Amino acid sequence: MSARSDERRRLPVVIGALVLVLVALAAVILTRGGDGDGVARQAATCDRLGGKITGSSDARGYCDVPRAPGTVETVVLRGDGGLDVGDLRRRRAACAADPDRVRRTALVRARTRTVDSYVALSWRAPGVCRGRETRVTGxxxxxxxxxxxxxxxxxALTAGRADDALADARAADDLASTTATRASVSRARRAVRRTSGPGSGSSGTQLVSPAEYLGLSCAEIGHAFRVAPGADPPHDPDGDGQACVGQ
Known part of the structure; x- marks a missing residue:
């Protein structure tokens, strides 16, 4: 009777131990299964974005998505495969500011070479900044x-080449007159008058009398020359003293 009593007392202990082992095994299996599911969901999201997973864990994943030729955007993913809200907000703000930066960069480049196109950036669902080649408008x-x-x-003005400065300023103003182009023309005109006026000591084009070219067109004269401002409308229509320029 005592042996049977001992067995009966040990039985609950054995059953309890087995239950604890089974619970622990279930927890391990579920945890591992959760990790696998999270990584799979992150990979699926990254695939929908057209990117490539560069890091993944139960808490967070990283997906590199092509943004423009030669560049990528790193998207942060949650453990469930969704987009990280903080990262999404930061990237969207940066994308909204980028078009202005890109146009400013193109303007700087245009000062030294011809620019026919640039990469325009825009926000695309479900949450990435995409770039596309955009032709420069007229x-x-x-x-x-x-x-x-x-x-x-x-x-040219800094180098003391007032005539060259005036020619470039006028060409800019001819394209489309703006406050900046008109100011440039005025500065160049003042510099030309200072270097070509009486007592300036300039060795450049000398001031001549309109009577010297009376009846001749600029094409017939064949060169530029200086006259007193406003003294020779046929050869100096704008009266700045620079005759026959651009003709």
């Missing part, structure tokens, strides 16, 4: 060309 091309001419005019 209005932008004018602005780019003006920027180059105005930059050249500033350089």
């Amino acid at each position: 209005a932008e091309r004018v602005r780019f060309r003006q920027a180059r001419l105005l930059d050249r005019a500033r350089v």
